[in-house]
Amino acid sequence: MEKDRVLLRTEGIFKQFNGVTVLDDVNLEIKYGEVHALMGENGAGKSTIIKIITGVYAKDGGDVFVDGEVVAINNRQDARARGISVIYQELSLVPALTVTENIFLGQEIEHRGLLSKKKMRESVRALIGKYAFEIDPDAVVDSLSMAQRQMVEILKALSMDAKLIIMDEPTSSLSAAESEKLFDTIDGLREKGAGILYVSHRLEEVYRLSDRLTVMRDGRIVAVLDRSEINAKTVTTLMIGREPRESRARSGRDLxxxxxxxxxxxxxxxxxxxxxxxxxxxxxxxxxxxxxxxxxxxxxxxxxxxxxxxxxxxxxxxxxxxxxxxxxxxxxxxxxxxxxxxxxxxxxxxxxxxxxxxxxxxxxxxxxxxxxxxxxxxxxxxxxxxxxxxxxxxxxxxxxxxxxxxxxxxxxxxxxxxxxxxxxxxxxxxxxxxxxxxxxxxxxxxxxxxxxxxxxxxxxxxxxxxxxxxxxxxxxxxxxxxxxxxxxxxxxxxxxxxxxxxxx
Amino acid sequence: MNSKITRFIGGQWGQRALILLLIFIVMAVFERKFFTPGNVSSIFLAISVYGIMACGMLFVVLLGGLDLSVGSMAGLSAVIISFFAKNDNFGTGGVLTGLLAALAAAVVVGWLHGVLVTQINMPSFVVTLATKYILYGFMPMITSGAFIYITGEGLMYQVGNAKVLGVPMPIVIFLVVAVICGLILSRTTFGRRLYAIGGNPTASALVGIHVFRDTKIAYIISCVTAALGGMVLCSMNMIAGQTTGNGYEGNVLLAMIVGGINLAGGEGGVPGAVFGALLAGIITNLMTLLGVSADFQKFVQGMIILAAITLNVYTGRRSAGLSAPKRRRGKAAEESAKQG
The missing domain is CATH 3.40.50.300 (P-loop containing nucleotide triphosphate hydrolases)
Incomplete structure (x- = not known):
């Protein structure tokens, strides 16, 4: 994974729901080794574009390129095969199973019909070592903190050779200290050349993490900012657009x-x-x-x-x-x-x-x-x-x-x-x-x-x-x-x- | 008017009437004995016990729970009443003392069910299955392992055998219980609250309903009617022992299901439970008349339960949008939200 090469690119993505345009000409670009933030108000189209990239929704127009090639992503399996993984807000782990068992859930390594626990554990160890995570492969997920569970999700994605990891509001259920741990994890992933699409409402996280920021409004991309251009005033103005000031005047209320x-x-x-x-x-x-x-x-x-x-x-x-x-x-x-x-x-x-x-x-x-x-x-x-x-x-x-x-x-x-x-x-x-x-x-x-x-x-x-x-x-x-x-x-x-x- | 008729035929009650009509036609053709006064009265006697128990268990089922202890509760009640009555030579005083003791036991067991289901958040079928075994294990301590035969023609005999205006006493008791339960569910604020809790406990709590308290009361009612059913049962048979009421929870459950009570909670009523008990009683009677062995009757009962549930799911009375998420914001969720 060489840095600065374009990992994923969308061109002219168009999407309608019941005749209402929710995405119009969306050109998103994410490179290897970058944390790319995506911001926008509720309903700006962030979730929709993610769902198109990951094969949950079908697009009505436009193309998705991975490594410069047009790809057809019709379902989650297609996305996974192209190395695209999503870490959802609501975690999808089985609490009663161990870290290793969760990571290999549905893709267990078998040997003559029996689970090869040793092999699975070793490969999880290797992954943990590579990204320097602080996590025990034999720990039961139920006993882990929310931040650690997210690490398990990330490991799961990495075990499937993910190169693009999409995180949707990953800190919404984390404490400040846990969030900081997640940020370190993300830094590590970037270091190793993975691309990260980071969706968040929180400006301070975007400052902390992102190399670039794409701002969406009303189904369109309104700006792509470099790290140096990101500041609160610019971003909020871009997200909201021009404000209608009329119809706001009113007389004082009687209390x-x-x-x-x-x-x-x-x-x-x-x-x-x-x-x-x-x-x-x-x-x-x-x-x-x-x-x-x-x-x-x-x-x-x-x-x-x-x-x-x-x-x-x-x-x-x-x-x-x-x-x-x-x-x-x-x-x-x-x-x-x-x-x-x-x-x-x-x-x-x-x-x-x-x-x-x-x-x-x-x-x-x-x-x-x-x-x-x-x-x-x-x-x-x-x-x-x-x-x-x-x-x-x-x-x-x-x-x-x-x-x-x-x-x-x-x-x-x-x-x-x-x-x-x-x-x-x-x-x-x-x-x-x-x-x-x-x-x-x-x-x-x-x-x-x-x-x-x-x-x-x-x-x-x-x-x-x-x-x-x-x-x-x-x-x-x-x-x-x-x-x-x-x-x-x-x-x-x-x-x-x-x-x-x-x-x- | 016309649309009213079509709605009736298409609706739940129309279907129920149709089912009964079909059974009667089948009976009239195949089994003449079915319509003899003796048989009709024996059907009603048999369903009176299930019916009494079904009316109470309905309160729990409306909450989306089950009470599998009702058979054992009936047995325990029969044993307790007979024990006290026997010591008093089956005099009125002894019977009444026994009844009070049995009702007290029912309140305690029902309250315990309620506590375990609400405070400890245990599944109701597990809790009540466990108490079922506990109660059966407890009964021999009262009976010393022997049957208690009820003798004389005192109050105990009257409960099972007397007639009011030509109607056997068990049926009268059944009707009284059904009317009381029906009124509680349809006319009281408690009834309204039960349906609300069964439909969505979280939303119910947010409109000020004491979900835990009302749930406990529902479990107590289920045990109390089971105890009443036990009294009627042993006074009809003039005998009480460890096997009294054994397996009755199955018949009551059958009554619930064929009566169209939604086991997920929130939907159903006493008329449904009564109809269910009636249908279950008729089916059992029919099989007996046709000479079906007791073992095979169980087989048929099981098949009917499966068929009725399948039908219920298949006709989709609860479409996807209608099923309320249950108990999502329990105490645990509240705590975890607090941890933030």
Whole structure:
């Protein structure tokens, strides 16, 4: 593997889903012995191009070259045969097996029908030696740290003679020390001439690692930067593009000072360290930050779904309960991050899904008043325009947007005093999005506190009255609605101070 | 109106009615004895015990669990009641004391199941299979290995043999249990919560449901109805011993499955369980009338269970999108998230 020779090149890659162009004329180039970073906002097309290179998706146009030759990659096996391997975020190891067994899973070396354990172990030893990994080939994967498991994944790729290793957000489940170990591993791989395509949201990692950076936006490559050209300002501007400044002006909001939530010195595991803020009724407080920055854990602690290690949460001056049921009766509501897993009960009807959180109002002595329950659901379906307008329809059969309306409607129909929203519009179509924003706005105007965690920068900067951006387990900067721009919020989330924000 | 009829015929209840009708036609043609009053009443007597037990086990199945201990729980209950009754010469006081003791035992066993399934996160079929063996091992300590014969015509005899307006007492008890369980599931907040937990425990916890507490209650209900079933069973047979209730969990499971209760949880109801018990009872009775040996009956039961499950999967009542991911965010996941 000689360095600086082009390992993989794509030319004019084009891809559509249901008539919508998701990749347009993508020309990506990765060389031997380079760490090539790939950045872009959610939906920019990073995952799609990776899936085309690795044979998960078929391309609708363009060519892929490996070592200068056009290759057809129709499935994962083709990709592997060409030396392309992906390390996925969700690791694919079998926890009960050893490192060696995992590496040779499905490609075991056999001798007369029996496993040749010795040979396999030796070849793993040789690989470990070559890349100077700190790992025991006989260790059971279950006993390894997340960083070590990633090493096993990398070894697995190397054992299949991978020359291009693609890593998609590899540090999302690693601690800082573990990440550092992974970076050393990556340095070692580069040294040995392997090409690495490194997808990350984290600017500091990209600085630390990459030789070159490709930035994608709206399915196109907008820039390829050399190491010397990489800086936060340039990268975030490239990722976001030009910002629409119109339609952002708005008058000041009236705050309801008698309805407030105080969080004081909250800490939770390694994710939250000393988080403090106060939110008032009448405002939509946006919480920005990178995925995995502790935003979800923050709202879960407030709601009572997670127990903080330290600090206080006060609602109108009184400590918040650790029991969700009690908090709901006080007027709390949570629209969780992953609505499929946490938000609704798929087999159950719209009616049951909406009423499930309001049995305190729809029953007496444990007996449900079915007529009240029906009316409650019918009202919600009407008020929040849930479609189809059939309360018996199982929620699994609804569109993503209407599912979210069910989850939101469950709380809105209770007139909550504090509504926590975690990525409320992911997978929701544009029309429904506007409805959801409208409901949030109206609820805030009625005096409720709304705390919205979002990775959608447009949503964060346009819907929130105030934005707190998390970085490193703390609130890093605060923006008002008027001075928040997508670029500055993204910069703050990456740990760069901005002119617009107020440092905290 | 027309569409209502087609929906009924195409729907679950239409299919059930069709199955029963088919069986009745087959019976009318092949086996005259089936429709004699004596036989009909014996079918109902037989299914009353399964039915009582099925109504309770339904609570556990709705959570996506199984209770394989119900047969042994019925046996234990029969033995405990008879033991106390015998010491009192089968007087009312002794029977009632025995019943209280049996119910207390059922609550303890059910609660234990609930704790192991929730707090320790053990699979329910393993837990309840283990207690099944434990209970069978425990029974000889009460009976000293012998059968207890129930004598006299006291309360114990009445439970199994009396008639209310011409309806045998076991059937009355079955109907009462079915109605109570049906009302709990369809009318109470507890019932609503059970369906929610069975459909998606994670989402249920996030709307303030005490998933662990409600799960424990469901397991207790399953054991309590099993204990009631055991009482009815031994008072019908006038005998209690180690073999009482042996293997009944299989029949109850059969009732669940042919009754269309989704073993993955979240779907089904008492009408389904009752229908299942009825169908299971009829099939067993049919085989007996046709002179099928007891061993071969087991074979048929097993085949029916497999066929019913296959049919269930094949017709895809739960399409891919409908199956909720279960217990993904347990305590362990919470902890690992904390480690960040």
């Amino acid at each position: 309801f000072k008698d309805n407030y939530l105080e969080v004081k010195h909250l800490s939770y595991g390694k994710l939250l360290k000393d988080v403090s803020f106060t939110a008032y009724g009448g405002e939509i407080l946006g919480i920005g930050g990178l995925v995995g920055s502790g935003r979800t854990e923050l709202v879960r602690c407030i709601y009572g779904a997670a127990k903080q290690d330290g600090g206080e949460i006060l609602f109108n001056g009184r400590p918040v309960s650790k029991r969700i049921a009690k908090n709901i009766r006080m007027g709390f509501g949570l629209v969780p991050e992953d609505r499929r897993v946490e938000g609704f009960i798929p087999v159950q009807s719209i009616e049951k899904n909406i009423a499930i959180a309001s049995h305190d109002r729809l029953s007496r002595l444990g007996i449900v008043n079915a007529r009240k329950e029906t009316r409650w659901a019918e009202d919600a379906i009407q008020n929040y325009d849930i479609r189809p307008k059939n309360r018996h329809m199982p929620v699994a059969n609804l569109s993503g947007g209407n599912q979210q309306k069910v989850v939101l409607g469950r709380w809105l129909s209770r007139d909550p005093k504090l509504l926590l929203l975690d990525e409320p519009t992911v997978g929701v179509d544009v029309g429904v999005k506007a409805d959801l924003y409208d409901f949030m706005r109206k609820l805030a105007q009625s005096g409720a506190i709304i705390i919205m965690v979002s990775s959608d920068l447009f949503e964060l900067t346009h819907i929130s009255d105030r934005i707190l951006v998390m970085h490193g387990g703390r609130f890093f900067e605060e923006f008002t609605h008027d001075n928040a721009s997508q670029t500055s919020v993204l910069l703050a989330a990456s740990g760069e101070h901005t002119e617009e924000g107020r440092a905290l």
